Amino acid sequence: MKLPRGLINSSEVTKKEKWFGYLLGPAGALLLNAVLATYLNVYYTDVLNLTPLWGGLFLTVFPIVSKIIDAITNVIMGQIIDRTKHKEGKARPWLFLSAFLVPITGILLFTVPEGSDLVKAIWVMISYNLFYSFAYTIFNMSHNLMVPLSTRDGKARGGLSVFNQITTIMMSGILVALVFPMVIMPMIGADKSSWITLMCILSILALPLTLLEYFFTKERVTEEASAAGEETKLSFGKQLKMLFTDKYMILMYVYFFIYTVGMTMKNLGLVYYCNYVLGTYNDGITQMLVSVIGGIPMGIGIFAVWPLAKKFGKRNVTMWGFVLYAIGSLICWIFPTNLVVVLIGQFIKNIGGLPCAYVFMALFADCLDHLEWKTDKRIDGTAMSIYNIIAVAMVGIMTGVFNWLLSKAGYLAPITAGSTAEAASKLAENGWVSQVALENLKPSADGVLTVGLQQPDSVNWVISFAFVGLEVFTGIALVAILLFLRVEKNLPKEQAEIKARHEKNDMEDVE
Numbered sequence: 001m002k003l004p005r006g007l008i009n010s011s012e013v014t015k016k017e018k019w020f021g022y023l024l025g026p027a028g029a030l031l032l033n034a035v036l037a038t039y040l041n042v043y044y045t046d047v048l049n050l051t052p053l054w055g056g057l058f059l060t061v062f063p064i065v066s067k068i069i070d071a072i073t074n075v076i077m078g079q080i081i082d083r084t085k086h087k088e089g090k091a092r093p094w095l096f097l098s099a100f101l102v103p104i105t106g107i108l109l110f111t112v113p114e115g116s117d118l119v120k121a122i123w124v125m126i127s128y129n130l131f132y133s134f135a136y137t138i139f140n141m142s143h144n145l146m147v148p149l150s151t152r153d154g155k156a157r158g159g160l161s162v163f164n165q166i167t168t169i170m171m172s173g174i175l176v177a178l179v180f181p182m183v184i185m186p187m188i189g190a191d192k193s194s195w196i197t198l199m200c201i202l203s204i205l206a207l208p209l210t211l212l213e214y215f216f217t218k219e220r221v222t223e224e225a226s227a228a229g230e231e232t233k234l235s236f237g238k239q240l241k242m243l244f245t246d247k248y249m250i251l252m253y254v255y256f257f258i259y260t261v262g263m264t265m266k267n268l269g270l271v272y273y274c275n276y277v278l279g280t281y282n283d284g285i286t287q288m289l290v291s292v293i294g295g296i297p298m299g300i301g302i303f304a305v306w307p308l309a310k311k312f313g314k315r316n317v318t319m320w321g322f323v324l325y326a327i328g329s330l331i332c333w334i335f336p337t338n339l340v341v342v343l344i345g346q347f348i349k350n351i352g353g354l355p356c357a358y359v360f361m362a363l364f365a366d367c368l369d370h371l372e373w374k375t376d377k378r379i380d381g382t383a384m385s386i387y388n389i390i391a392v393a394m395v396g397i398m399t400g401v402f403n404w405l406l407s408k409a410g411y412l413a414p415i416t417a418g419s420t421a422e423a424a425s426k427l428a429e430n431g432w433v434s435q436v437a438l439e440n441l442k443p444s445a446d447g448v449l450t451v452g453l454q455q456p457d458s459v460n461w462v463i464s465f466a467f468v469g470l471e472v473f474t475g476i477a478l479v480a481i482l483l484f485l486r487v488e489k490n491l492p493k494e495q496a497e498i499k500a501r502h503e504k505n506d507m508e509d510v511e
Contacts (some may be wrong), residue, residue: 018163024209025214041399045424047190054117064397064399066129067392099210103434149219189282259356278290322479326352327349328352372486409456435454
């Protein structure tokens, strides 16, 4: 396959590489994914009104099945990348391909044709899997490998990782968490044509930016490995056996599984909670306040977590953090409709979640070092594949569970109308009640009114449990798991032994 040559030829990381390849380049696809993670399910329930489809089974089953497929394709894509040999690297060629696939499939997600329920269901299933199980999997796997394949210089690699993290925070923490609920969502409401226009713009934006990432990155580590003729000597099955016979790796996977369950349900419930339990539909303020309270601790944590972790240990700081996490969630759950109390509880919870956000990967790396000491093998790639499978599969499973609970509780999707009189007629005809007085509603740009409906108590309970209740229990469970994660206790000794082995092997190779 003939590809255009990259624009980075230096043996060392350059400023252009940092700014264009790692900060600006990934922004388009990451922004699209961040918007989809928060709002795609809202599009399905509120715009397409798919909640009651097939008795609620459709939005329950299809995300679960799709994410199982996604998990499988992640593993397959990882194997394909490892076997790719190209002068531009083993991951970058796929990054180039994804630049075109992500925009096309992103547009298909929202251009669901009008027709029967069967037509809509088929389009949603196919477009969803074309995006997540195919196009975004190709982008995500190749993009995530850019930092580790960029250089062996630890300082330079750390700088690239920081640039990548800044991009992620900017996309999800600023644009999606603040701009969307305050400005964009009140403008588009539940109008399908407005959603399609918006998502087409975001999808197309990903094309030039992802190409920028391709042209301004370089796989120096791949070039070194290719020159040395390195090959993987352990089969995938043997690597799995090594992972799942080590107690610390098992604990880390159980830890991440439980954390992901709670976090995914919280993310799914955010928009619904702010719209129906706390605020008024798309008021542009409530979600912004909740998101800001969540974002402030993330900034504080950069300066506070690592000094505490060095002094008291990563496991201990994370464990006590989850105590606060559970307490903050409990405060919110006890007073779910009181915005001031919820904001206080969210602040406490997010302070408690800081160690996990900043320390998890360090703990994971400690477990990999322990595994290397135990087996004399490094299997980071396979270990991360299992991590990714958990992350991907749980999103689908919990989305299905959340949608099933909404359906069974009697969720009422918003309605659209061309005028206040038409909206009043629809409400009266069905016995519904608008959350906002009709005369106070503001139409979208094309004059369409979106009317959020008051939900039954059963629906509000489901939403509250998803957003604040479940993490009371996951927080307690994580504290219990961390009690047994004592990998740091003997780690300095184990790392010294690993270093001694490497030095011995190097001396033998010289002889």
